[in-house]
Amino acid sequence: MTKAAGLPAHLAHPFSPAGRIDPYPAYAWLRTHDPVHRDPMTGMWLVTGYADCAALLKDPAFSAASGQRERSRDDDLPVSMLTTDGLDHTRLRAPGALLLGPAALASVADAIAADADALLDRAVERGVPVDAVEELGAPLATAVLARLFGLSEDGRATLAALARAASVNLDPLAPPQIARVGRAAMGELTRFLDAHTDRADPHCPLGRLAADTRLTRQEMLGVLGLAVVGGWQPLAEAVGNALYWLLPRPEVRAALRAGGRDAADTAVDxxxxxxxxxxFTARVTVHDAELPGGRVPAGQRVLAVLAAANRDPAVFADPDGLVWDRRPNPHLAFGGGPHFCLAARLVKQSGATLLGRIVRRFPEAVIAGPDPRWAPSLIPRRLTALPVDLGTDVPDAGSRDAGVPDAAGLQDAHA
Ligand code: HEM
Structure with a gap:
């Protein structure tokens, strides 16, 4: 394929103000014309094809350690899985499973289901409209982390505030003044987690991780910090993003009601x-690298554009549409290769728990008010708000499946 010089003038660059709100036209053009593209605006390589992203994420030529450290202001982020490669990474990831692996998930699943019921009860009490991002997504994300960490009610409020402030560390292109605030929040979050660890129930996932001798205290705090910074806001926003697609489609909600737990798991993917x-996620090439769509020289900053790969028509039929029962669904929203999201099962299960309850308990829920707006943020992809009128509450329909789904529902085909 002939390399294209750059995006045509009529398409907004994905990092420009307009492109941040709707990056998909630019992603589609790049994927078609130049899937391994050197971007003149940022000096980075944008990798947008599915085959290219999937290959990149598995290829040691693309270093996550260098990729994350090249970010403008991450020098204060504790060492974590995401800032290491190879054996260093494996050494951190293996004990990290005590916090986020299947046994940890099984130990908190019922409590998270009860939290989902409670947060929906609270939303009903407060009345309409509910902001799905602030009142459904954020409390779910807080509940998930609180259960993993064994936090009290008071601790939850502190965690949510610190998680929100520290989440700015997710954005590799955050301006310096915002990045400074994020750095300070990270320090505070780490001190909070350090103090809490000494009091944590030894039987909760955090307690089990803290008792494990394979990690130093600093390394363990790095794992916890990554779970908060990498997990809280993406999970909170994922709920709003999901309802944005689900609520205007009554036929999909009816199918999810009929299909029960398996259907909710499939739809979440x-x-x-x-x-x-x-x-997207960042890497740096440690030597020249070949991808199916092109070559990247050594020492280059590269973004694996997961959102573009996820809409590649070579892999996904009707790539811009919601096919709720799509199977298989080898999307890259959780990355791939050695850094594949360690919490993917937890995220999918928690999301399915909440969304399943919403479609059953609130069959008439609708988006209230004018069209929701996407925020001009790069990471995470998020709505500014999503006002929802929940309609009639059918409380008994909510908690039919509080338990853990069957193992098949938790398989990660693309790990
Ligand atoms: C919808 C929510 C989430 C999404 C979309 C998501 C996505 C991702 C992605 C794309 C990566 C790979 C990054 C890379 O390769 O550079 C990742 C890694 C990771 N995620 Fe998630 N994540 C979510 C929620 C969470 C939560 C809730 C937690 C923890 C409680 C978590 C913990 C981690 C960890 C520890 C890693 C690093 C794994 C490693 O480097 O080996 N994530 N996640």
């Missing part, structure tokens, strides 16, 4: 494919 909360 599709909703994450369509609006990946983490649209």
């Amino acid at each position: 599709e909703l994450l494919r369509l609006e990946a909360p983490i649209p």
